[in-house]
Amino acid sequence: MAANIRLLQRRRRTAKNIAQITRAMEMVAASKMRKAQEKTVAAKPYSDKLRLLSQNLIGRIEESKHPYLLPRQKGKTLVLLVSSDKGLCGGFNSSLLREFLRFVKEKSEVEVVTVGKKLKKAVLRTEALLIADFPFGSSVPLFESILPVVNLIKDGFIKGEYKKVAALFTQFVSLGVQKPVFTTILPVEKETEELSKTAVAISYKFEPNTSELLTALMPHYLEMSIYQILLESYASEQAARMLAMHQASENAKDVIWQLSLTYNKVRQERITNELLDIAGGAMGVSL
Amino acid sequence: MSKLHLEIITPQRIVLSEEVDSVTIPAVEGEITILPSHIALFTRVKPGEIHYLKGKEQRFMAVNEGFLEVLNDKINILTDYAVRSEEVEVAKAEEAKKRAQVALREKKSGQDFVVAEAQLRKAILDLKVAKRGRGRVI
Numbered sequence: 001m002a003a004n005i006r007l008l009q010r011r012r013r014t015a016k017n018i019a020q021i022t023r024a025m026e027m028v029a030a031s032k033m034r035k036a037q038e039k040t041v042a043a044k045p046y047s048d049k050l051r052l053l054s055q056n057l058i059g060r061i062e063e064s065k066h067p068y069l070l071p072r073q074k075g076k077t078l079v080l081l082v083s084s085d086k087g088l089c090g091g092f093n094s095s096l097l098r099e100f101l102r103f104v105k106e107k108s109e110v111e112v113v114t115v116g117k118k119l120k121k122a123v124l125r126t127e128a129l130l131i132a133d134f135p136f137g138s139s140v141p142l143f144e145s146i147l148p149v150v151n152l153i154k155d156g157f158i159k160g161e162y163k164k165v166a167a168l169f170t171q172f173v174s175l176g177v178q179k180p181v182f183t184t185i186l187p188v189e190k191e192t193e194e195l196s197k198t199a200v201a202i203s204y205k206f207e208p209n210t211s212e213l214l215t216a217l218m219p220h221y222l223e224m225s226i227y228q229i230l231l232e233s234y235a236s237e238q239a240a241r242m243l244a245m246h247q248a249s250e251n252a253k254d255v256i257w258q259l260s261l262t263y264n265k266v267r268q269e270r271i272t273n274e275l276l277d278i279a280g281g282a283m284g285v286s287l
Numbered sequence: 288m289s290k291l292h293l294e295i296i297t298p299q300r301i302v303l304s305e306e307v308d309s310v311t312i313p314a315v316e317g318e319i320t321i322l323p324s325h326i327a328l329f330t331r332v333k334p335g336e337i338h339y340l341k342g343k344e345q346r347f348m349a350v351n352e353g354f355l356e357v358l359n360d361k362i363n364i365l366t367d368y369a370v371r372s373e374e375v376e377v378a379k380a381e382e383a384k385k386r387a388q389v390a391l392r393e394k395k396s397g398q399d400f401v402v403a404e405a406q407l408r409k410a411i412l413d414l415k416v417a418k419r420g421r422g423r424v425i
Contacts, residue, residue, distance in 0.1 A: 042299060042300050043298050043299070045296050045301055046296045046297060046298045046365060047298070049296060049356070049363055049365055050365060053329065053354065053356060053365075056329075143298055143299070143367075202327060202358060203327065204327045204328055204329035204356070204358070205326055205327060205328045205329070206329050206330070207314065207315070207316050207328065207329070207330035207331075208315060208316060208330075208331075213329065213330070213331065213354075216331050216354075217354065220354075220365075220367070224298065227298065
């Protein structure tokens with residue numbers, strides 16, 4: 001009985017410690033997510049303008065005239081798979097993996113570049129060929145850190161190895177909802193009619209000429225789109241972690257409550273038993 | 288006289304957003320000065336020095352490679368790096384210059400070399416505009 005009580009106490013203490021850690025992690029994730037959102041907002045004027053200018057140029061150039069725009073029939077598919085370096089973020093990585101496996105099953109000749117350690121091993125177990133992996137890091141991704149990724153993708157595409165380059169990453173829908181999505185990175189697609197129409201409507205004087213400008217603009221456009229993807233994935237990861245840790249804290253609270261209840265019951269029972277013993281003993285003496 | 292609205296935008300932030308009278312920019316086809324009522328223009332910017340006039344005051348900025356858009360008296364410069372002359376930290380720039388030079392001397396290959404070269408160019412540019420100080424009244 002006594003051992004049981006001590007065991008209960010110990011378990012309650014453990015649960016308290018865990019609750020403390022998960023609460024701290026929840027708060028860290030929350031502040032990291034805020035930072036990611038600030039970055040995204042700060043990058044918005046640049047990326048919006050870049051997109052508008054790119055669409056203007058794309059609208060003026062025939063698809064077949066430029067390597068970035070050329071639709072291709074043959075070649076492999078390259079997937080940029082953005083996961084996280086760290087775990088403890090709920091279903092973040094597993095839902096990405098599920099989506100990825102479905103994709104691999106449908107397509108043949110898939111090559112993969114991973115950012116983030118978590119899904120690297122999973123990719124190695126599939127038929128898809130892992131050609132490069134990059135760490136994600138545990139803080140807001142730096143703009144410089146994406147340059148090697150961009151170069152890899154760009155060179156492979158220009159050489160004609162791939163017919164399509166897509167990214168699989170986790171979209172930040174809201175604080176509670178993040179979902180894995182595929183987006184095409186290359187060839188660069190014309191955007192919805194409306195946007196491209198307004199963009200093309202502005203007739204600039206182009207110096208030196210549209211084709212050369214597009215060649216110069218495209219690397220920046222790619223960098224920015226991939227950077228945005230990384231930022232969004234980072235925000236999603238932190239949001240997922242925040243939620244997971246919140247749930248863990250709540251669970252720990254429940255466990256603590258349950259354990260406290262059992263502990264008190266056991267303690268009370270023991271006191272009652274002792275009292276009964278004493279009463280019984282006293283009765284025996286008085287007889 | 289109408290004014291120009293100059294905005295210099297980097298992926299990190301909007302570095303500058305001001306009403307100015309004229310802007311001189313190092314474009315690929317040569318240095319150009321833009322005055323109000325300029326036609327819509329879209330061109331590339333070379334790494335170099337931008338200077339603009341605000342009333343009687345002339346101010347300087349260093350910019351890296353980028354793009355220039357002129358539309359309805361709004362000038363947008365998109366670049367991955369830009370800094371105002373008074374914001375350049377001379378000590379840091381000097382240090383960066385030295386570091387880049389060392390890296391270049393060691394003749395690192397491929398990526399490292401390109402990075403070092405870019406850093407050197409950036410540091411030299413920073414130092415050049417830093418000498419211009421806070422701008423001057425003409």
